[in-house]
Amino acid sequence: MAKGQSKPDGEIVRYRIKIKGVVQGVGFRPFVYQLALTRQLKGSVLNSSQGVIIEAEGEKEKVLSFIENIRTSPPSLSRITAFEWEELPPLGANSFVILKSEGLAVSAGRQAEREALIPPDVAICPDCAREINDPFDRHYNYPFTNCTNCGPRFTITLEVPYDRINTSMAGFVMCPACTTEYHNPNDRRFHAQPVACPVCGPQVELVTNQGEVVATKDWLKGCWDILQNGNILALKSLGGFHLACLAQDRLAVQVLRRRKGRQAKPFAVMCRDLKAVRKYCTVSEDEAALLQAKEAPIVILNKKPDGSLPAEIAPGLKTLGVMLPYTPLHLLLFAGPFDILIMTSGNYRELPLVKDNGQALEILGRLADYILWHNREIINRCDDSLVAVAVPAGRQAEKETMFLRRSRGYVPQSIFVPRPKNAPVILGIGGEMKNCFCFLKGEQAFLSQHIGELDWLEGEENLSLSQKHWQRLLGVTPEIVAFDLHPDYKSAALARQIPAQKHFGVQHHHAHLAACLADNKVKDDEEVMGVILDGTGYGTDGCLWGFEFLTGNYHSFKRRYHLAYVPLPGGEKAIRQPWRTAVAYLITFMGEEGAELAQSFFSGKEVFLVARILESKLNLPLACGCGRLFDAVAALLGVCLENTYEGQAATELGELVLPIDEGVRLKPYPYKIKGEIISPTRLIREILNDRKKGVAATVIATKFHQTLSYLICDIISKLACETGLKKVALSGGSWQNRYLFQATRRQLTSQGYQVLYHKQLPANDGGIALGQAMVADRRWQKECVLGFRE
Numbered sequence: 001m002a003k004g005q006s007k008p009d010g011e012i013v014r015y016r017i018k019i020k021g022v023v024q025g026v027g028f029r030p031f032v033y034q035l036a037l038t039r040q041l042k043g044s045v046l047n048s049s050q051g052v053i054i055e056a057e058g059e060k061e062k063v064l065s066f067i068e069n070i071r072t073s074p075p076s077l078s079r080i081t082a083f084e085w086e087e088l089p090p091l092g093a094n095s096f097v098i099l100k101s102e103g104l105a106v107s108a109g110r111q112a113e114r115e116a117l118i119p120p121d122v123a124i125c126p127d128c129a130r131e132i133n134d135p136f137d138r139h140y141n142y143p144f145t146n147c148t149n150c151g152p153r154f155t156i157t158l159e160v161p162y163d164r165i166n167t168s169m170a171g172f173v174m175c176p177a178c179t180t181e182y183h184n185p186n187d188r189r190f191h192a193q194p195v196a197c198p199v200c201g202p203q204v205e206l207v208t209n210q211g212e213v214v215a216t217k218d219w220l221k222g223c224w225d226i227l228q229n230g231n232i233l234a235l236k237s238l239g240g241f242h243l244a245c246l247a248q249d250r251l252a253v254q255v256l257r258r259r260k261g262r263q264a265k266p267f268a269v270m271c272r273d274l275k276a277v278r279k280y281c282t283v284s285e286d287e288a289a290l291l292q293a294k295e296a297p298i299v300i301l302n303k304k305p306d307g308s309l310p311a312e313i314a315p316g317l318k319t320l321g322v323m324l325p326y327t328p329l330h331l332l333l334f335a336g337p338f339d340i341l342i343m344t345s346g347n348y349r350e351l352p353l354v355k356d357n358g359q360a361l362e363i364l365g366r367l368a369d370y371i372l373w374h375n376r377e378i379i380n381r382c383d384d385s386l387v388a389v390a391v392p393a394g395r396q397a398e399k400e401t402m403f404l405r406r407s408r409g410y411v412p413q414s415i416f417v418p419r420p421k422n423a424p425v426i427l428g429i430g431g432e433m434k435n436c437f438c439f440l441k442g443e444q445a446f447l448s449q450h451i452g453e454l455d456w457l458e459g460e461e462n463l464s465l466s467q468k469h470w471q472r473l474l475g476v477t478p479e480i481v482a483f484d485l486h487p488d489y490k491s492a493a494l495a496r497q498i499p500a501q502k503h504f505g506v507q508h509h510h511a512h513l514a515a516c517l518a519d520n521k522v523k524d525d526e527e528v529m530g531v532i533l534d535g536t537g538y539g540t541d542g543c544l545w546g547f548e549f550l551t552g553n554y555h556s557f558k559r560r561y562h563l564a565y566v567p568l569p570g571g572e573k574a575i576r577q578p579w580r581t582a583v584a585y586l587i588t589f590m591g592e593e594g595a596e597l598a599q600s601f602f603s604g605k606e607v608f609l610v611a612r613i614l615e616s617k618l619n620l621p622l623a624c625g626c627g628r629l630f631d632a633v634a635a636l637l638g639v640c641l642e643n644t645y646e647g648q649a650a651t652e653l654g655e656l657v658l659p660i661d662e663g664v665r666l667k668p669y670p671y672k673i674k675g676e677i678i679s680p681t682r683l684i685r686e687i688l689n690d691r692k693k694g695v696a697a698t699v700i701a702t703k704f705h706q707t708l709s710y711l712i713c714d715i716i717s718k719l720a721c722e723t724g725l726k727k728v729a730l731s732g733g734s735w736q737n738r739y740l741f742q743a744t745r746r747q748l749t750s751q752g753y754q755v756l757y758h759k760q761l762p763a764n765d766g767g768i769a770l771g772q773a774m775v776a777d778r779r780w781q782k783e784c785v786l787g788f789r790e
């Protein structure tokens, strides 16, 4: 950037300003236009594939204050990643104009670098909400109303720059009224790309599950009747379809569970407004802010214990995932005679979310009685995001937003990572469950939307297609690709097929550690301690790790301590059936006595068979996951014998924990550390003793959690003595257990450690892609410096 030399006041200058980041579809050009007008500046502003380019001409002082104003207070939805300006010779321009967007400059077959970023989708704004409820407004009852401050963005965008022609609104020709607003710099809809009205925009249609039209004009009343009569309605939302039914209608909820093939995994609900949410849940100030945020995520809240909602919505849980209406269509729906609806993702089991009308008929036609669809195409599938405020009641100072799923509303916003701007483009393909992939481009990390489970062919296809689409959106081809070491991961197989200069396999828990380092912007090769707790991840010894004390940095790691291995009888089967893991724990750590106890605890189950498998020592993967320990304890307490969704036993056990202040005086269970191995024998034995004495499951669960927290701090102080390290990174899905996280974090902090935890991405496998990419980045750098290739 070249700043002008000082010139006498009043002199006319011309500057070209280039702004990169999320600057399109956020009202940037009208904002610039207004600023220019108020300062009587001449020139132009335009969207290009490299961001917004402004040329401003006028009195020097005014031009400089114009630049300063843009830089320091840009529109609220924008996010500037680079800001450059240079002086040009004045042209004697006589107006300020908004120029037509520049498409992609493709020269000599080489694609120009794309620097423009697409904004995430934004929940409906108060102005638009007012208009759809105003019988005198032309947007009255119109479900696609939006403006510069709200509406679909990422989910409807095919290409950059973000212009109507590159979105699924391209086919809708604006009517005169919309055209006028679109071109009026003083209007709220000035250059709002998805702008639409009943005359010219998309239309909804209410159809039966066979596709026969029920209503077009009176669709809203039709939907209300359908829901009131206990039916299930599939509706097309922003990033995909939802399945909705009355939340208070126990029978409808049961039917939905059966049809969706979802036994116990909690359903999310949508409430009319905050007042309605407070009727069913307790809501803190921070939680209310999250619910009402422009990202409109699902927020995990504590249910009120009055039982006004059927338990079937979230069996065995005290919490409920709640969101507020975030599209005009949702808002209009909630003008109906209900204030809470089940609003769960429109898919069968763990298949990708349905986003197309054809698919809706084929797949959701079997799950829903009616379908409310429309003719605006969803380009990018995007599930609802899921967050929680991790704070025990009354401890305001410790509140944090915890991401469980980072998707709609947050994607494709980048995360800054410590890395040079000119470093190669790296793709981290992610894991096998809760998959997200990640591109590193310069100092920015782009985490994809939630891709989900890959154990079905549809999941794999979803990953492959989405990854290719992101390459187009970002204008990149990966030079380096990173993947998980697990030999059976489909994500890893896919990654190996992607052409690149180099492929790196990254150990699962090292990826977690690196993701946490990047999330906390830890620089270069600073070494830290890591407590990585999750279900299972493939270890370098071929066993399934998951209760890991590591030391390391982005580049490499050492395994220092871990939980003792236990054989998983039946492998995957044991993960689905915690009682099998419990039997394995009893027999492995208590021998004969354990075998007898197993018979008495799980009578009727195939305990004998499991014991035989254990004796045979065949086909027995060794595992030490924290999730497996939770499984065993949950099964021993009779809390959960079968996992019908991932992490069910751990979640239900976590729900039993007493409020932190009541539980604080309980004495933790004993444990033993031998060499680098943590033995749970005494822990298991004492839990069984408590059970025999008739101690309440809530007390045992609380003591168990406290024990883990003590144990972790105990080992960290050993490790700190051994290494002199002071920072501890907490990562892995088990840290989503809010009690474990809060208790451990508080204890570690009070002992003087600096605790690093996830703030911008999930602690679960939804975050490992970033870690994989960062590890690959540092390994690549080292190889380049040393001048050798492995």
Ligand SMILES: [Zn+2]
Pocket (backbone or CB within 6 Å): 124, 125, 126, 127, 128, 129, 145, 146, 147, 148, 149, 150, 151
């Ligand atoms: Zn709006």
Ligand SMILES: [Zn+2]
Pocket (backbone or CB within 6 Å): 174, 175, 176, 177, 178, 179, 196, 197, 198, 199, 200, 201
């Ligand atoms: Zn119109």
